[in-house]
Amino acid sequence: MRVSRHLVIGFVGTSALLLLLALSSAWAQSAPTASNDEGASADFALPAVTGQVRLLGNDFHPSTRGPLAAANALQPGIATQTTASASVEIELRTSGKGWNITGTLQQQALPGGSHPNRAWFNEAAVTRDVAGWSLSAGKKIVAWDVAYGFRPNDVVQQETRRLLVSTLAEGRPVIMAEHFDADTAWSLVFANAGRARSELGVREPAFAARVYQRQGSADWHGFVRYGAHTGASVGGSLAWVATDALEVHASARYVSRADSKAFDTRSPLIAAVSPWQTSTVHRATQAIVGGTWTHESQLSLMMEAWWDGTALSPRQWDAWRARNVALNALPRNAVPAAAVAGNLAWQSEAFSAASNLHRSNIYLRASWEHEGWTPSVDLLYHPADGGRMITAALLWKGDRVQVQGGVRVNAGPAASVLRQLPTQRQTFLVGTWAF
Amino acid sequence: MKFISSLVIATLAACALGVQAQDVAAILKASDKFRMSADNLQVETQINIVNADGTPDKERKYKVFAQQNRQSLVIMQSPSEKGQKVLMSGDDFWLVMPDSQRPLRITPMQKLLGDASTGDVSTLSWAEDYTGKLVGEEACDTRAGARPQTCLHLTLTAARKGVTYQRIELWVGKARYEPHRADLYVLSEKLAKQASFVFDKPDAPTTVVEMVLTDKVSNNKTTHIKYVSRKERQIPKEWLNPQFLVRGGTFE
Numbered sequence: 001m002r003v004s005r006h007l008v009i010g011f012v013g014t015s016a017l018l019l020l021l022a023l024s025s026a027w028a029q030s031a032p033t034a035s036n037d038e039g040a041s042a043d044f045a046l047p048a049v050t051g052q053v054r055l056l057g058n059d060f061h062p063s064t065r066g067p068l069a070a071a072n073a074l075q076p077g078i079a080t081q082t083t084a085s086a087s088v089e090i091e092l093r094t095s096g097k098g099w100n101i102t103g104t105l106q107q108q109a110l111p112g113g114s115h116p117n118r119a120w121f122n123e124a125a126v127t128r129d130v131a132g133w134s135l136s137a138g139k140k141i142v143a144w145d146v147a148y149g150f151r152p153n154d155v156v157q158q159e160t161r162r163l164l165v166s167t168l169a170e171g172r173p174v175i176m177a178e179h180f181d182a183d184t185a186w187s188l189v190f191a192n193a194g195r196a197r198s199e200l201g202v203r204e205p206a207f208a209a210r211v212y213q214r215q216g217s218a219d220w221h222g223f224v225r226y227g228a229h230t231g232a233s234v235g236g237s238l239a240w241v242a243t244d245a246l247e248v249h250a251s252a253r254y255v256s257r258a259d260s261k262a263f264d265t266r267s268p269l270i271a272a273v274s275p276w277q278t279s280t281v282h283r284a285t286q287a288i289v290g291g292t293w294t295h296e297s298q299l300s301l302m303m304e305a306w307w308d309g310t311a312l313s314p315r316q317w318d319a320w321r322a323r324n325v326a327l328n329a330l331p332r333n334a335v336p337a338a339a340v341a342g343n344l345a346w347q348s349e350a351f352s353a354a355s356n357l358h359r360s361n362i363y364l365r366a367s368w369e370h371e372g373w374t375p376s377v378d379l380l381y382h383p384a385d386g387g388r389m390i391t392a393a394l395l396w397k398g399d400r401v402q403v404q405g406g407v408r409v410n411a412g413p414a415a416s417v418l419r420q421l422p423t424q425r426q427t428f429l430v431g432t433w434a435f
Numbered sequence: 436m437k438f439i440s441s442l443v444i445a446t447l448a449a450c451a452l453g454v455q456a457q458d459v460a461a462i463l464k465a466s467d468k469f470r471m472s473a474d475n476l477q478v479e480t481q482i483n484i485v486n487a488d489g490t491p492d493k494e495r496k497y498k499v500f501a502q503q504n505r506q507s508l509v510i511m512q513s514p515s516e517k518g519q520k521v522l523m524s525g526d527d528f529w530l531v532m533p534d535s536q537r538p539l540r541i542t543p544m545q546k547l548l549g550d551a552s553t554g555d556v557s558t559l560s561w562a563e564d565y566t567g568k569l570v571g572e573e574a575c576d577t578r579a580g581a582r583p584q585t586c587l588h589l590t591l592t593a594a595r596k597g598v599t600y601q602r603i604e605l606w607v608g609k610a611r612y613e614p615h616r617a618d619l620y621v622l623s624e625k626l627a628k629q630a631s632f633v634f635d636k637p638d639a640p641t642t643v644v645e646m647v648l649t650d651k652v653s654n655n656k657t658t659h660i661k662y663v664s665r666k667e668r669q670i671p672k673e674w675l676n677p678q679f680l681v682r683g684g685t686f687e
Contacts, residue, residue: 023627050514066621068485093518095685140683141681143536143537166534168533178682179674180676181672181673182672182673182676184676185675185676185679212678214524214527214676214677216527217526217527218589219677235628237561239539241528244542244543244544244596245544247541247542249540292545294544294545300545324509331538370653397490397515398493400514400515434513434517
């Protein structure tokens with residue numbers, strides 16, 4: 001019954017998205033545009049709807065370490081882990097003067113024969129110019145900040161970073177006003193209007209503002225955000241082209257409060273509810289500094305180091321490890337295995353306490369573009385416990401087709417947090433055809 | 436006496452060199468007019484990349500807003516690049532990728548990435564970026580069977596940072612200064628590409644309709660940059676603000 005309802009919802013969502021895109025397409029084709037003016041060739045009459053089809057396959061190799069693996073060993077199946085997945089996605093885009101729509105249709109294939117489908121708008125927004133200001137409303141991707149591995153001042157979109165496969169993000173509901181001149185831009189954004197004040201993370205209603213100033217070879221940004229329950233934060237960032245080959249960037253943010261998760265210290269070792277509860281981090285700093293160097297042989301090297309004061313501290317991770325050990329050491333004949341397994345499974349909630357696992361992070365990336373091929377390798381290193389996340393990928397770009405495959409492996413000391421994650425190794429293959 | 440005659444000779448030589456430098460600047464300006472017919476242009480460009488064996492590799496379509504003061508905005512139109520934009524403002528460059536919706540500062544070296552670098556597509560003039568000197572008179576086309584025609588051979592050296600090529604050896608027609616061919620060298624003095632130009636009227640050229648680039652570094656692929664249409668157009672100044680490029684909607 002539940003499956004049927006999901007299918008119906010998926011079908012209705014998909015149909016609605018297709019209908020909207022078809023209507024937009026018809027409108028775009030009927031509306032006169034400047035491209036029909038003198039001088040523009042008929043060869044450049046673009047298709048009203050463009051997009052891409054993506055085929056994506058993932059294989060997940062579960063870790064034999066960590067609280068989730070221990071929970072499953074005690075009580076098989078208590079925490080299900082996806083071992084493989086495949087999906088087909090169709091991304092459709094259309095736009096006209098003052099509006100744009102991008103949507104995605106997705107059909108997944110999961111182990112056990114389930115095929116959930118989903119449709120969503122990545123963006124659907126209208127923009128009008130009024131008295132020198134550009135006013136927008138709808139669902140929009142408002143991506144701010146300058147770095148790669150971590151963007152502390154990406155305060156509206158709050159995009160997940162370092163994904164294996166880069167796809168278009170899902171925008172946020174916003175009302176925004178922007179003013180541009182040649183070197184300066186002002187942006188005022190009200191995100192998640194109408195949502196409850198208690199909503200967490202990216203769903204929290206918030207006002208945000210940004211000022212941008214171009215100054216020669218440097219881009220300066222200033223940011224403020226006021227969240228409904230997290231209050232004020234302020235930040236700034238810089239991207240600077242230092243030489244013909246070197247770009248340097250830095251970003252910093254001070255937050256008065258941030259959503260997190262923390263262990264309830266009053267909780268007994270065997271708890272009846274998860275001891276990991278929503279919490280607030282007070283007065284924290286986030287900062288990143290990095291740079292990219294590119295050689296004329298098309299070799300690029302990137303290095304970044306960042307601090308995330310909202311992430312769990314080494315002391316909190318030590319307490320987390322101690323609790324894992326204590327739970328595993330409980331005498332099997334004294335405590336029901338299901339209770340121990342449940343408490344071990346709850347320990348994995350610590351992984352989603354913040355956007356970074358650790359406060360200190362170092363990131364290195366090397367890539368080389370040659371004849372349509374781009375091999376790349378990157379490393380995320382946690383100095384606190386020596387954990388390493390290594391990703392190697394190979395991308396091939398043809399005219400309309402591109403294929404990318406790779407593997408991500410967690411390495412380092414057995415006690416490092418990265419080695420405790422539910423997935424030890426992930427391999428992926430994605431093919432994209434653009435139309 | 437000897438000192439005075441030396442001084443006179445030196446002064447005359449300096450004057451001659453000055454006149455020559457002025458002449459070269461005028462030649463470059465005249466040569467630029469064959470591609471950049473007005474200060475502010477909208478140029479629809481089609482690029483066909485052909486493999487060394489003659490088979491087609493890629494096709495790309497760009498809308499280029501080439502504006503005065505060395506500013507240009509390139510909007511990628513082909514399905515596989517739809518949503519990409521490159522902004523060049525003087526020596527500064529930004530890239531917008533459709534997945535990120537965020538203008539990214541790029542270095543001049545990153546501008547070289549790709550088969551037809553965006554620098555090749557967006558740069559339609561040399562006079563503002565290069566200083567030149569006259570090398571001499573040489574055949575316009577040295578290939579066997581080519582029409583015998585004498586060209587002026589100029590050596591151009593980058594006058595500012597951020598240009599795609601550090602040195603250009605350029606051959607232009609003696610009468611109209613139309614560009615015939617060019618050898619393009621990157622910072623390391625490596626010959627990166629060789630360019631040749633196709634005109635609307637070969638006997639009395641008024642405009643370049645196609646630039647053909649042969650990659651000399653890696654793959655010997657040939658890139659045909661066809662200027663499908665040009666029209667005079669000055670775009671609003673905010674279009675040249677990198678943050679404007681992710682506003683949404685079309686650039687019409």
